[in-house]
């Protein structure tokens with residue numbers, strides 16, 4: 001089932017999400033399936049639960065969609081429950097990011113190049129490992145969503161000013177997206 005994408009301005013995107021007990025959370029597998037279907041339809045690489053209106057600490061990442069260019073990501077469809085970032089590298093890199101909850105805006109964001117993360121995976125196993133490259137980038141973007149943050153928060157005051165009117169318009173439902181959205185319109 002395709003879920004509506006909550007758009008910038010929807011309060012759930014600014015909430016600090018709650019950890020869940022994956023063993024008892026109702027219909028978790030169904031939610032994960034629906035999130036992957038929603039992500040595929042909207043042609044994104046990551047989707048956090050708050051983006052489909054649920055303030056819980058969980059996100060999914062699909063890097064299989066870029067595996068034609070990056071064969072190492074073939075079959076990469078993963079779920080991250082109650083994730084934590086334990087360490088960050090001092091080395092940073094900048095890359096253009098977008099967000100399904102902020103359609104039409106793409107900006108360069110600086111983030112640590114590598115992160116040591118801990119999470120519960122789709123098989124409900126505890127994992128702890130260093131992420132690097134694009135995987136680290138997407139993880140950090142999705143992780144932000146669980147703390148009510150979005151990539152535009154990382155921009156300089158100057159860049160923020162440049163997109164301000166677009167963001168205000170978005171909160172009033174003025175934007176275009178090719179997928180089902182939940183917005184003020």
Ligand code: NI
Nearest residue numbers: 098099100101
């Ligand atoms: Ni996002």
